[in-house]
Amino acid sequence: MSATICERTEELLSRGIDGELSWEDQKAVEGHLPGCERCRQTKARLARTDRVLRGVLEGLVPDEGFAARTAAAAAARGAPGGAPAPAVVPARRGGVKRWARRIAIVAAVLAVTVVSYFGIREWSLRRAGSHSPTDLVFASPDRLGPGLAAQLRVLVRDAFTLEGVAYAEVRVDLEDRDGEVVETLAEGQTDTDGTIVADLSIPESVPDGRYTLVVRSADASGEEIVRSSVRVARPVRVLVTSDKPTYQPGQTIHIRALALRATDLAPRAGREVVFEVEDGKGNKVFRRAETASDFGVASADLELADEINEGRWVLRATVDGVSSERTVEVERYVLPKFGVEVGTTRGWALVGETVRAEIAARYFFGKAVAGGRYEARLEAWSVDGFRPVATATGRLDAAGRSSCELPVPEVLHGIPLEDGRALARLVVDVVDGADHRESAGKSFPVAKEPLVIELIADGTAARGRDNGFFVLTSYPDGTPAETTGTVTGTHAPAEVAFETSPLGVAEIRYPIDAASDLLTLSLDVTARDAGGASGQARFWDRELVRWSEALVLRLDAAVYRAGGTVSADVVAGGPGSVYLDLVRDGTTLFTTRVDADANGRARFDFDLPDDVFGTLGARAWRVLADGTVVRRVRPVVVAPPDALEIELDLDRDTYRPGDEATLDVTVRDRDGAPRAASVTIAAVDEAVFARTDSKPGLERVFFALEEALREPKWQIKTAPPITPADLVRAERPGALVGSRWGATPEDADAWVQTAARAALASLAGEISSAENVNLRRSYPNKLDEARDARRDRRRSFHKFERVVLGIAGIVVAIAVLLVPWLLVGLAALRARRGERAFSLPAGLGALGVMLQCCLLGSLLRGGGTLAGTYNMANDRVFGGGAEWETGGEGSDSGGGDAGPGDKSEHLDGPGGVRVREDFPETLLWKPAVITDDDGRARLTIPLADSITTWRVSAQAVSRRGELGATVGGIRVFQDFFVDVDAPVALIRGDVVEVPVAVYNYLKEPQTVTLTVDAGDGLELAGPGGGEITVELGPEDVRAVRIPVRATALGAVPMTVHAKGSAGAADAIRRRIRVEPDGKPFPIAASVPLSASGQSRTIEIPDAAVSDASVLVARVYASGFAEVVGGMEGLIKVPYG
Amino acid sequence: MDPASEQPELVRRARDGDVASFEALVRAHERRIFCAAYLVTGDHHAAEDLAQEVFMRAHASLKSLEDVHRFSAWLSSIAHNTRTDWVRRRVARPNGHAKPLPDGGDADPAARGKSPSERLATGEARGAVASAVTDLPDGLRHVVVLRYVEGLSYVQIAGMLDISPSSVGERLHRARKKLSEALAGLAADSGRIGGAA
The missing domain is CATH 1.10.10.10 (Winged helix-like DNA-binding domain superfamily/Winged helix DNA-binding domain)
Structure with missing residues (x-):
């Protein structure tokens, strides 16, 4: 029998004794008892107890005479009364007293709570207020990593006197998130100055992640601990390169990625490199995972279809979560025939002067565009674009050069982009003998004055001392100007002369009388260079405050070479210790200290290690008397070592089309020792780069300047060493707000911001570094003590309150969750006992339980929604990842991309002349040519039929991560040749005169007979049939126009044979793209794909242009994919 | 014990000050009042004192009894309250009361x-x-x-x-x-x- 039934039965037995059993209960008891010995015993026991009780009570009687005594006593007290009814039960039951007691208990609990609350609070405050008398100061690195050299300087000082504590024990531990010590990084004693410099080297065994750097100091006065969060990472750098910057539909994009460890550039061999390509609309059209070679190199090829989204395509490679992108243009174009260069004598102009333009034009196969006509236009930027203001025309000389002079107007629009200067552009069009027209342009600023003057306060100006200022002079294009000049106060009469350095910088000290009542300082600056150019400017300083906080850090150059020496001048507000750290990626490489002299001057010289390059930060910092730490950061750009040198040797200087070239690649290290390396070699038609310039040397710049610099924050140019106008990444310098002549101080604000930023940057000025080193201090200094202690108290108080509130919250939450169930359970228990189950608490409990159930239900439904979203996200991922397009027609227009391998000899022309018909843009792509131990590799390159110079670019990386890059050229040329200047496309039915150019570089004149074979799809429209005769002089280029009519669609061939009277001959076959002469009508049909495949019939209308219908099948992984792809393209600047 | 029918008359008379009637009422109810008091006090004399107090209280407020037919229940509630008071007094002065032997x-x-x-x-x-x-x-x-x-x-x-x-x-x-x-x-x-x- 179950215990609960027996308990229930016991109670019923008890009721039975009192005769209070219902009939049902009676039956239940009778049914239960025969089978339950325990309950039978209970029944007997209860009955016995009942009998004992009754027996005892029956024998109880009061003494004889009780009634009489009581009546007498009552009578003696008086007549029966009625007032204080003793039956006033509530009062008698002590309700008031009970409530009073309850209230007293609650009050007591409250009192205890409050007292203990304030007690604990006071205790914790006292505890927070107590401190050890030492103070730990260190600059914590953000990032650490194996192989990442880092130093940590810890200063232990007396919290009151701020003097260093000598011989204090310092330990630096690396703790993981659980507080376990992973590694003790350093241990030692402070020197007599109270500092210790610890080398933090992270062992390889420490995995990447977040850690805590725990710095402990212990001395006689006790222990001090400061913690600082730090990240351990082995960052990867990824570089994506492609063979060329522009592509046409139908060509192949060759992508190559180089993965190096960021810290020491060691190749990340064996890592998975994921290549992705997004098309012009942001759809991901390509994804492939490759494994990096021993040299960290991986490559992938993407063959472009004919029907694609043109525009800016993004090539992306991802290694270990680090991505790098490169943008290429995909569009249809015709390659230029020759390149034009235009130059001016200097990079800027003055209003009213004459600009001299130097023009040079040269064919890509190396010959000058002799006798070409040119038109040079000077255009000035106005509100709605460039407008021509002057033109000049002329002819190029035999060397393809010429020059002309163009007058600049007196009045031009100044624009903010150029700091108020005007922007002008020189555009030159050149037309050669074959009527090819190519152009080039160059833009430059036009200024009113030849000198640009900036004035930068070295700190904030103050009365009663010589205030430091930097004067910067430059020419309008940013080139530094070496000048002399004066600074004059407009209110105070002091005049100070200056002379700027070759970097265009001078430092002056301008005195301000202590008794001066100046509120603002106004300075006029005039400057003049050796050539007599002059300029002037006026500057205001808004406020005159303390000078003592100043700290200026000046470096002697902006760009250093690894292994060189950096000299830094420090100007502090007064004598004292100045610390200098050299920081890379948030990690201190090394650190040094120097004492400033009485004038606050100090000089540092330190040698850069030869394995350190990239963007470094030089940080000077100084602890002021009041404990404030002042810091200045300057970028130090260290160029990479020329670790590898690549030599490209060809077996001949010049080749003929179709020849084989042998290319020897030799890789040596800096000492000339041969190196095994992985060399990426690409040979691309030089004409491609004439469209957009992209030099493979970018690779080195990339690794040196990092991605941060690749975005246009500043540019580092080799000559002149630095261009202030280009250096724009800076923060507000702090002190000086000035203006130039004619501008109001208000207007000047924005201008000075820009100018000061640029100037400071050129000075290696006040620039906040991307990676901040957090200054950690264990205890506030004496002067700030009160404030900081207050703050600490407040903080600890808040902490305590948070704990109390948190516990209260948890209790309330548990109560809210559990109490309804308890109430309902109680009610159920009562119901089972046959008692009144429904009561107000039970009802409330039931309500609570229902509410909880509702909440739970809605939560579960919410989870369902989430799951749905997740699926959508899945669709999106796959949708974005797959889209293929297939073109219905094959084409090879203009410069097709047929590989050199599939070339066949066509000797079908008259006299067995070889027909040139293979014109790829990329001749060669070898992503990983491995040189042997002698550093050598040999490539045999079958040359295509193009007559041009192939730009051969080579980038090498050794197993140690040493880098090198070079560019060479393969010149392909023949003395006599013919070319068809095929347009991008023809419309079927059009009659078009196709220019055919004949180049004669022979010494004698020729009569050339051209035979045109229109082939399928083209027919000659001219009267003379297919044969034309052209007279050419020596070194002459002529064009004839051959009228043709396109009859078929697609890429139709046009073959031209040329035979000169001197016996020279050439033949060429170009394909011309012919498009239908109608309006395109898209018919769209969507078909869900299934495993068994789907078929769909699409009706082509009878009226459709024959042969012109194209079937384009796009496959999306989901209906959302296209939308999502489009959205990505919209959101993603600048592609959207 | 007197027949129940006589009690209302006794109550009326006792209310009017008839001592003999009140004594009759006491006699009629003394046993149960005493027993109850005994179970609370555990002591014969204390029980008698308590029982007497009950009757004294009842006598003192007899005039507030409106329905003479409910005397018995009325007395019970007075007894109950008096006992409760007694227990409270005992709790308040624990030293004043020895546990009954x-x-x-x-x-x-x-x-x-x-x-x-x-x-x-x-x-x-x-x-x-x-x-x-x-x-x-x-x-x-x-x-x-x-x-x-x-x-x-x-x-x-x-x-x-x-x-x-x-x-x-x-x-x-x-x-x-x-x-x-x-x-x-x-x-x-x-x-x-x-x-x-």
């Missing part, structure tokens, strides 16, 4: 005229029961007294204590369990005690 000997009138062994047994049983009942928590003791002494039904007790009838049953059950534990030794030879009763 098992009664025995000549002081117990119920033992008179019985053989010494009988008297001893009766005295023992009475002391044990008084001790067990006084040890009960207030809530349980009240229902025991009201049930055993006043002979009230569950519904009546519930009305008096302002609890539900099922609670009365539950409390009685709990009280019985405690009592049967406390009186286990006595109950073992209940046959004799029962015989004595």
Whole structure:
């Protein structure tokens, strides 16, 4: 029998004794008892107890005479009364007293709570207020990593006197998130100055992640601990390169990625490199995972279809979560025939002067565009674009050069982009003998004055001392100007002369009388260079405050070479210790200290290690008397070592089309020792780069300047060493707000911001570094003590309150969750006992339980929604990842991309002349040519039929991560040749005169007979049939126009044979793209794909242009994919 | 005990100051009031004092009784309140009250005229029961007294204590369990005690 039934039965037995059993209960008891010995015993026991009780009570009687005594006593007290009814039960039951007691208990609990609350609070405050008398100061690195050299300087000082504590024990531990010590990084004693410099080297065994750097100091006065969060990472750098910057539909994009460890550039061999390509609309059209070679190199090829989204395509490679992108243009174009260069004598102009333009034009196969006509236009930027203001025309000389002079107007629009200067552009069009027209342009600023003057306060100006200022002079294009000049106060009469350095910088000290009542300082600056150019400017300083906080850090150059020496001048507000750290990626490489002299001057010289390059930060910092730490950061750009040198040797200087070239690649290290390396070699038609310039040397710049610099924050140019106008990444310098002549101080604000930023940057000025080193201090200094202690108290108080509130919250939450169930359970228990189950608490409990159930239900439904979203996200991922397009027609227009391998000899022309018909843009792509131990590799390159110079670019990386890059050229040329200047496309039915150019570089004149074979799809429209005769002089280029009519669609061939009277001959076959002469009508049909495949019939209308219908099948992984792809393209600047 | 029909008349007369009638009323109710007091005090004399106080209070407020037919219930509630007061007083002055010792000997009138062994047994049983009942928590003791002494039904007790009838049953059950534990030794030879009763 179950215990609960027996308990229930016991109670019923008890009721039975009192005769209070219902009939049902009676039956239940009778049914239960025969089978339950325990309950039978209970029944007997209860009955016995009942009998004992009754027996005892029956024998109880009061003494004889009780009634009489009581009546007498009552009578003696008086007549029966009625007032204080003793039956006033509530009062008698002590309700008031009970409530009073309850209230007293609650009050007591409250009192205890409050007292203990304030007690604990006071205790914790006292505890927070107590401190050890030492103070730990260190600059914590953000990032650490194996192989990442880092130093940590810890200063232990007396919290009151701020003097260093000598011989204090310092330990630096690396703790993981659980507080376990992973590694003790350093241990030692402070020197007599109270500092210790610890080398933090992270062992390889420490995995990447977040850690805590725990710095402990212990001395006689006790222990001090400061913690600082730090990240351990082995960052990867990824570089994506492609063979060329522009592509046409139908060509192949060759992508190559180089993965190096960021810290020491060691190749990340064996890592998975994921290549992705997004098309012009942001759809991901390509994804492939490759494994990096021993040299960290991986490559992938993407063959472009004919029907694609043109525009800016993004090539992306991802290694270990680090991505790098490169943008290429995909569009249809015709390659230029020759390149034009235009130059001016200097990079800027003055209003009213004459600009001299130097023009040079040269064919890509190396010959000058002799006798070409040119038109040079000077255009000035106005509100709605460039407008021509002057033109000049002329002819190029035999060397393809010429020059002309163009007058600049007196009045031009100044624009903010150029700091108020005007922007002008020189555009030159050149037309050669074959009527090819190519152009080039160059833009430059036009200024009113030849000198640009900036004035930068070295700190904030103050009365009663010589205030430091930097004067910067430059020419309008940013080139530094070496000048002399004066600074004059407009209110105070002091005049100070200056002379700027070759970097265009001078430092002056301008005195301000202590008794001066100046509120603002106004300075006029005039400057003049050796050539007599002059300029002037006026500057205001808004406020005159303390000078003592100043700290200026000046470096002697902006760009250093690894292994060189950096000299830094420090100007502090007064004598004292100045610390200098050299920081890379948030990690201190090394650190040094120097004492400033009485004038606050100090000089540092330190040698850069030869394995350190990239963007470094030089940080000077100084602890002021009041404990404030002042810091200045300057970028130090260290160029990479020329670790590898690549030599490209060809077996001949010049080749003929179709020849084989042998290319020897030799890789040596800096000492000339041969190196095994992985060399990426690409040979691309030089004409491609004439469209957009992209030099493979970018690779080195990339690794040196990092991605941060690749975005246009500043540019580092080799000559002149630095261009202030280009250096724009800076923060507000702090002190000086000035203006130039004619501008109001208000207007000047924005201008000075820009100018000061640029100037400071050129000075290696006040620039906040991307990676901040957090200054950690264990205890506030004496002067700030009160404030900081207050703050600490407040903080600890808040902490305590948070704990109390948190516990209260948890209790309330548990109560809210559990109490309804308890109430309902109680009610159920009562119901089972046959008692009144429904009561107000039970009802409330039931309500609570229902509410909880509702909440739970809605939560579960919410989870369902989430799951749905997740699926959508899945669709999106796959949708974005797959889209293929297939073109219905094959084409090879203009410069097709047929590989050199599939070339066949066509000797079908008259006299067995070889027909040139293979014109790829990329001749060669070898992503990983491995040189042997002698550093050598040999490539045999079958040359295509193009007559041009192939730009051969080579980038090498050794197993140690040493880098090198070079560019060479393969010149392909023949003395006599013919070319068809095929347009991008023809419309079927059009009659078009196709220019055919004949180049004669022979010494004698020729009569050339051209035979045109229109082939399928083209027919000659001219009267003379297919044969034309052209007279050419020596070194002459002529064009004839051959009228043709396109009859078929697609890429139709046009073959031209040329035979000169001197016996020279050439033949060429170009394909011309012919498009239908109608309006395109898209018919769209969507078909869900299934495993068994789907078929769909699409009706082509009878009226459709024959042969012109194209079937384009796009496959999306989901209906959302296209939308999502489009959205990505919209959101993603600048592609959207 | 007087027939119930005579009581209203006695009450009326007592209310009008007739001492003899009041004495008759006391006599009619003295036993149950005394027994109840005994179960609370556990002492014969204290029980008599308490019972007397009940009647004194009743006499003092007799005029507030409107329905003379409800005298018995009225008296019960006065008795209940007086007992409660007594218990509170005792709790308030614990030193003023010694725990009742098992009664025995000549002081117990119920033992008179019985053989010494009988008297001893009766005295023992009475002391044990008084001790067990006084040890009960207030809530349980009240229902025991009201049930055993006043002979009230569950519904009546519930009305008096302002609890539900099922609670009365539950409390009685709990009280019985405690009592049967406390009186286990006595109950073992209940046959004799029962015989004595």
